[in-house]
Amino acid sequence: MSMTLTLAELGQLAAGLALVLCVFAIARAVLSVRQCAPARLVAARNAMFANLALLSAGAATLIHAFVISDFSVAYVAQNSNLELPLLYRFTAMWGAHEGSLLLWAWYLSLFTAAALWLHWREHPLSMPWIIATLAAIQAGFLAFILLLSNPFASLTPVPANGRDLNPLLQDPGLAFHPPVLYLGYVGFAVPFAFAIASLIRGQVGHEWVTAVRRWTLFARTALTSGIIFGGYWAYYELGWGGYWAWDPVENASLMPWLAGTALLHSMMVQEKRRMFRSWNVFLVVTTFLLTLLGTFLVRSGVLTSVHAFAVDPGRGAYMLGFLALAMTAGYGLIIWRATMLESEARLEGALSRETAILANSVLLLVVTAVVFIGTLFPLAVEVVTGQKLSVGAPYFNKVVAPVMVALLFLMGIGPSIPWRGMTSARFLRHFRLPFALAAAALAAGLGLGIRAPLTLLSIAGAVFAATAILTDMSLAVAARRRSGGVAWARAAGMVLSRSRRRFGGLIVHLGMVLIAVGMIGSGLFQSQATVEMRRGDSVEIAGHVITLRGIADIDMPNYQGRRATFSVAGDGRPLFELRPEKRFYPIRAMTTTEVALRPQAWGDLYAVMGDESADGRLIARLFWNPLVSWIWIGWAVVLAGAALSLTERTRMVGVCTRRPAPQARGVPAQ
Amino acid sequence: MTDVTQSPRRPARWRYALGAAALALLGLLAIGLTREPGRLPSALVGQPMPAFEIAYLEREGVLRSADLAGEPLVLNFWASWCTSCRQEHAQLIRLGQFSETSGAFRIAGINYRDDPDRAAAYLAREGRFPYPSGHDPRGRLGIDFGVYGMPETFFIDAGGIVRMRHAGPLTAAVLAEAMPRIGVTP
Structure with missing residues (x-):
């Protein structure tokens, strides 16, 4: 010892x-x-x-x-x-x-x-x-x-035995959620440091932006992955049928993601067009401060959250002081250097890449502000009036969803329009196909009896963006095929390896569309039922007939529990079984529910075991969650696109400050 | 980079907005930190305590609100499945001992939505309370009291009026605020 x-x-x-x-x-x-x-x-x-x-x-x-x-x-x-x-x-x-x-x-x-x-x-x-x-x-x-x-x-x-890890965390999903999320949080410290250095030096040109592009992309990708892992873990571990609850702690990770996404796009404008200087330093400082704020909100107990972390006012006070210092340094430097941060160029055309990225940044910041206000509003109300209240999912969904639909359209438009601008006639010609298919999707939605305008628009937006992105990709491959005189596969390979950054971006957008489709499907078309069943009882949900076959005891080394067995049939044929569990972990004296989940391409069947009554009846919650798997697949696509983009090395032209070689100056060329 | 300074200096008003917003946020968070997160408003505060008669957890007989009347009362809802309850356990035992030695107030526990065997195992492991607990397996009494999460503690004065409700683990600071409200000097 x-x-x-x-x-x-x-x-x-x-x-x-x-x-x-x-x-x-x-x-x-x-x-x-x-x-x-x-x-x-x-x-x-x-x-x-x-x-x-x-x-x-x-x-x-x-x-x-x-x-x-x-x-x-x-x-x-x-x-x-x-x-x-x-x-x-x-x-x-x-x-x-x-x-x-x-x-x-x-x-x-x-x-x-x-x-x-x-x-x-x-x-x-x-x-x-x-x-x-x-x-x-x-x-x-x-x-x-x-x-x-x-x-x-x-x-x-020294105790003979430990108190055990929280049973909720005894899951492979949690092995990866915090470390990946933190990778994203901490990754934004590097762009922040570069921005601070250039602000102190008064050199707020594009050098710092070029240097940290890949750091920002890396951090943003890690944050995306961390959030998705968290959602996935919540989905199959917590057993309420969803993956996102607008809990303050979730919001704390979403805010830097939104600001970081805005930063990633806006940085391109400074790199290519020498614009948006103040905007970029503001975004990078804000993103980093939001990661600190996230840590503060999670760890100080200032907000009530389902993520029950230990509350300690001393820790909260320290972190608040730290946040105040970082905020003073970051925003203070921006305010001090305000006159240097004017753009060198101005927006030229309404239909230009710059405008699209500006719109994207503004919309993302609007969402950040909405989430920010929703998260801190209960605190503000409590400070002013002393009343406790909580802001729930309806507020967030109502305000965030329309902006997200607009972003979906922008995601298709942005990469296809050139810098400086294009005429509206060319714009319409270029987006013929996406607009046509989006209109067709709208009509199909109406035909299927969907009447909610936001649902219809979100479906049209997803179709529009997917078509626009795929059109872009195929145009680039076709151009390479013609100019190089090579086969399709070869041309695609060449495009992928030569314009990694552009294609990486397009692939990431495609992945985001898949995620959006998964969210639209599961968020707007979920069906659920809470049922009380005896052995042999059946219930129908989304075309599946689910029958309770039996309930048995389970006895494992670190937990005991009960397991229900449901058989699932579709079109009269038996398909598979679902076996949700309820576990009791004696060391921590905690009960957890284990979800039974059957993922399929068009949706997941999801069963949770509730209480049993003395006369042998079981309460169970059954869900049909359409298209949820698309979110996880979309994440893999996002990861692949980001990895492709990360492998492109951005060389700095003209600003390389590698030690000048004075001896080479007078020496004739060898 | 020199062309930037040549442009006419506009009064950058966003600077003041940014500074003010940052200050406001810090102020809000600072005040938020001083709030006690367990102070949940309760419709019961200022009202008479709901009457109850429930079975004891580990002994024969019935815990009656009528038997507890006439003296200040601390009523603590707890459960074996509640991890935060463990944090306040030592505090509750001290409070129970204080109640025994001083005789200034009564204290009782309510074992909430729990299995008696698990509750007994929990007490064997964490230490027995020096006061009895009632057993509320279905959470009926919890509904009467408007219990929101575990653990929760209600402070009732000698007249039977609920004076304070605290959600979350009890701390010395909470007791220092709550006990004088029911006429007990801690």
């Missing part, structure tokens, strides 16, 4: 040393500018590399403590158990507040090291401020970890 105790203490020591190194790096980086001493900057950089090594060691000691069930570490004792399977001992590391913050800090040290490694030569003048910004964020988080949420804290007397 004494040996392992030392290990946890070593982890704490490593984190403490990492904090000292961050402060050292800030001082060195700032001094290197003041004294024009590049050697100091090298020391600052190396301090941040050492930071990664130290935090890796710290995280490793915590994981080690979980794997060997070292209950002398309080965090391990609270979140693990001797019976816990090995996989969940690893994932338990981020299963609660303290460990997830350590994961946050470790990611930041990793990204800092990677950013310094990748951009060291390209941005020598911004580098001191980039290092100082990232080190300051890191210092803020490390101080928080060490002072207020120490995962290495010891526990005496």
